[in-house]
Amino acid sequence: MADDLYFSLHDFQLECGVALPELRIAYRAEGNLSPARDNVIVTGTSFGATPDDLNFLIGPGKAIDTDRYFVVRTHMIGNGYSSSPSNMSAPLDGPRFPAISIRDNVQAQYRLLTEGLGIGHIRAYAGASMGAQQAYQWAVSYPDLMDWIVPIVGGAHTTPHGQAFLRAMRQPILDDPDFAGGDYTRPPARGLRTAGMIWLPWGYGQEFYAHEKYREHLGVRHESLEAFVAAVSEGYTARDANNYLCHNSVWMRHNVGDTPGFGGDLGRALASIRARALVIPSRTDTYFYLPDLVAEAEQVPYHRLRILDTVYGHTGGFGGTPADAAFINAEVADALAEG
């Protein structure tokens, strides 16, 4: 696994109005940059994740082949590696960390690419879930910078349903007395655990449970639904609550229509995209809901819509099964093979 590298930007002006004295973007670089600097692929991370979230898609022999491409995997602001509530110095630490947007991430990543690495064009930007939000934003903000975007199980704006879902997921953390307004001395474990329980029926969706896929998941056997719920939600207690809330807020407010120049018009922003878009929603996704993602994709002039037929819901987009991983790899490889 490649080491995490860091790129620092100074006096970075956030969309919310705050200027960060220093914004640090963590990233990984794999493969070799060609002399013509024309073999670059960039990726973005999903909610609370490291770039390992795309391991199923990146590596020697995979669609994003590190024997062939120079791959820059970025970490999202707030994930605990890039600047985050958990690693920021006072006075912007913890609950005082400012509101971040997807566009702030994309702008910082753009400067990493152009100023930090001297790269002026990329073959593709790929990401799943909030990584897909970043992919769409890249294409709207920097329309001539890439040949392809690959938004997987994620979209160009957060729907009102998604907002209602995100409000529910953050509330138990805010309710936990241990949260203490974000200045916790011990983690708000109950709130985090309950946030995990709320996510569970959404994250996998109805068919995953109907097929009892929880009985063996990611190589772990669970003797019952109850054991599965307990194990997955317990995992949430390892998350930093302020980082969790940061990403919840970034996601909730996202809309490429709010990019300067589009006046809140989602359709006009999507119509402005000049990159080719390989859009991969999951048939069974409950929150990046198939009809919503299809409606967005159809507004992109050049879109190639490939629906992942999986019972793993949203998680199918992270290669939930070998078949899911194979489908996404094949589609991405096909797209990248085009001239």
Next chain:
Amino acid sequence: MADDLYFSLHDFQLECGVALPELRIAYRAEGNLSPARDNVIVTGTSFGATPDDLNFLIGPGKAIDTDRYFVVRTHMIGNGYSSSPSNMSAPLDGPRFPAISIRDNVQAQYRLLTEGLGIGHIRAYAGASMGAQQAYQWAVSYPDLMDWIVPIVGGAHTTPHGQAFLRAMRQPILDDPDFAGGDYTRPPARGLRTAGMIWLPWGYGQEFYAHEKYREHLGVRHESLEAFVAAVSEGYTARDANNYLCHNSVWMRHNVGDTPGFGGDLGRALASIRARALVIPSRTDTYFYLPDLVAEAEQVPYHRLRILDTVYGHTGGFGGTPADAAFINAEVADALAEG
């Protein structure tokens, strides 16, 4: 509106093993019993509801026409009117109220009908959501008692997905320090409010939000999604937490396959139904999920499946819009008009 009447059963043996010294079933009686006693329709309530939940379907000129039928609307155990954690005397009050099953409700309602009202046959049993669970159970427990069952937006067993959803909805109440193990001196308002927030994206479903139906709902205008979420979840604070948890548990454990004689076999229990079943799922229901309800209905020998095409999700089954109410009324009237 008819008054609530009460029927008491003594030394009522619950399925969980506890005997209740007194079990009180609240009900309403409307219309006139015909001399031949052949015009009876019975209904059951949904989660935390009174029999007003079927007002859209019951009354003069509606499908369940009180000018024509003698209508007995039962209250579910645990709803605050029938015996409930909130109204039971010590030592079975509050969190000491025993676990209740759908079958306990159905058995008590059967005795109200037969012993209390002297009725040996009914035209139909109708209910929505948990009322539908009761309808299916009536048909399995008393197969020759009715001509029709009408399960609306509810099914014959709770799926693992439904169980995961129900676990999420109860957890914030259990987490609330004010809950105090069920012996609260002030309501666990934060937990109840958060339970309401968790329910909201499920209860209405993705399309309701996509069409921004929350902007005007049940005659109330909400200026934003945030205002809608705040208003509906605030309404949850009026619920009694122990009653809420009672119904959560009844729902979570339901499966007609567990009826004595079927050995846990859902399919065999459904195949044993001799009543005609008018099954009305909602196309956009996220938790009494359409494919699950269709699969159950298809195992009933005589089933008439009528899918409610609504963007109101689960709530469409309660006559969410005038069109939803009209559709359900027409289907129920058609069925009851048969010989």
